[in-house]
Amino acid sequence: MVGLNQEVVMPSRFKLLYLLCLPLLAWACNGENNSGSASRNTIQSSEAFGWPASVQGENPPESPLPSDDVLFQLGMVSDMLPRQQLAGVVDPIALGYTLSDITDPALLEFQIRAMAAQLNDGSRIDQVFHWYGHPENNQSVALVPISFQNRYGTRLHGEIVLPKRGQTQATSQQFPVILALEGLNTNTAMYRWWHQLLADAGYVVFAFDFSGQGRSDDEVQGDPGNNIEEAQDALTYLLNNSPVRSFVDPARIGVIGHSMGAIATMGLQAVEPRLKAAVAAAPISEIQSVFDKNPIPVMIQTGDHDGPIAPIVAVNPAVVRPVYDKLTSDRAFIVADAASHAQHTNYPLLPTSTWGREIAAQYSLAWMNFHLLGNTEALKVLQTAHPRLSYLWESEVVIGQNKRVFKSTGPALPQ
Numbered sequence: 001m002v003g004l005n006q007e008v009v010m011p012s013r014f015k016l017l018y019l020l021c022l023p024l025l026a027w028a029c030n031g032e033n034n035s036g037s038a039s040r041n042t043i044q045s046s047e048a049f050g051w052p053a054s055v056q057g058e059n060p061p062e063s064p065l066p067s068d069d070v071l072f073q074l075g076m077v078s079d080m081l082p083r084q085q086l087a088g089v090v091d092p093i094a095l096g097y098t099l100s101d102i103t104d105p106a107l108l109e110f111q112i113r114a115m116a117a118q119l120n121d122g123s124r125i126d127q128v129f130h131w132y133g134h135p136e137n138n139q140s141v142a143l144v145p146i147s148f149q150n151r152y153g154t155r156l157h158g159e160i161v162l163p164k165r166g167q168t169q170a171t172s173q174q175f176p177v178i179l180a181l182e183g184l185n186t187n188t189a190m191y192r193w194w195h196q197l198l199a200d201a202g203y204v205v206f207a208f209d210f211s212g213q214g215r216s217d218d219e220v221q222g223d224p225g226n227n228i229e230e231a232q233d234a235l236t237y238l239l240n241n242s243p244v245r246s247f248v249d250p251a252r253i254g255v256i257g258h259s260m261g262a263i264a265t266m267g268l269q270a271v272e273p274r275l276k277a278a279v280a281a282a283p284i285s286e287i288q289s290v291f292d293k294n295p296i297p298v299m300i301q302t303g304d305h306d307g308p309i310a311p312i313v314a315v316n317p318a319v320v321r322p323v324y325d326k327l328t329s330d331r332a333f334i335v336a337d338a339a340s341h342a343q344h345t346n347y348p349l350l351p352t353s354t355w356g357r358e359i360a361a362q363y364s365l366a367w368m369n370f371h372l373l374g375n376t377e378a379l380k381v382l383q384t385a386h387p388r389l390s391y392l393w394e395s396e397v398v399i400g401q402n403k404r405v406f407k408s409t410g411p412a413l414p415q
Helices: 012-028 070-080 083-093 096-102 105-118 188-200 227-240 260-271 316-325 354-373 376-382
Strands: 143-149 155-161 175-181 204-208 248-258 277-281 298-303 331-336 395-399 402-406
Touching: 096 105, 096 354, 143 227, 155 188, 155 227, 175 188, 175 227, 175 260, 175 354, 188 204, 188 248, 188 354, 204 227, 227 248, 227 260, 248 260, 248 354, 260 277, 260 298, 277 354, 298 316, 298 354, 316 331, 331 354, 354 376, 376 395
Parallel strands: 175 204, 175 248, 248 277, 277 298, 298 331
Antiparallel strands: 143 155, 155 204, 331 395, 395 402
16 A cells, blocks of 8 residues: 555465465355345435435445355354454554454454455465455445556556435436545555445545556556556546546545555646646655646645554654645645545555544645535534544644644543
């Protein structure tokens, strides 16, 4: 998930360890499928509302590995644990989600099946992360899978996330749009919580895999793999050729991005006139985030345990702050306490604080609602401090002539 636009190759010894771990994990959990079917079940109701046929996120197939009843026993132990309180104890060291996930037997079983499937499903194992996302988010979205070609002819995979899960009339209005840009070596499924958040708020969300990532093809000859160009091509496809083109509002388009996607977001906002607002999550540093102007409102989010490869406690916001200081339009710098680089993903077991995603959701949605929809209630949210913002670094929101600075009073105590 680092932000540099380069390939990270998994060493052969890591692949071997990966293969050896699967049977051990399978021994710890049985193979019953508690997370949904292996296939994408068509959600017919979206067609009833005038949308294209939609599907849920894909869950991994049944694991062929041997299993026993330890999962049931683990579930009994988990039911006796005060999981929320335990997560609160380790949240200040960015391990809240990890502890919560690792004590959830059904989620562990899902992760084991996903890792096993990754060896045979055509995905790029050297990019580490599987493309099955998280079971809770998979069953909560209405997706329209698509593919399109970039300007060089490389096939890119994408998914259009329907507003209100396809339960609102497609012809009732022209819907605002969010373009979602992923991190290095990731895929669209790793950000479905964020896509779902915005879609449930009434946005058409278009996420796609950059070339050489996820379900997209490797670059054809002559394709430089330019993320900004691919983002522009994706937007053009959505507005001109996609199955929802007649339902979207070209005057209300925002972009969100994480890590490498945040770097692309910063460059894109400077050159793409169709955009009206942006949220860049963990754009690494000023060296990577190159842009020469700032014509639209931009929010930058990070965590004080962020780091593109490993947590760099208390340091990362200082590295990211110069990116923010270059902004001249409406702008915001949001720093979450004990939030890591995984704050904006829903990939199971990755370490971050449980409140990090809440902070990311609260401020990114409010940013888009205010700047794309003119929602005055959203402005109140932006001007209010979340209690778990960093106590080490200042957060800041500047809208017009109004500037608000936030900083928590001290480390969060377990509740």
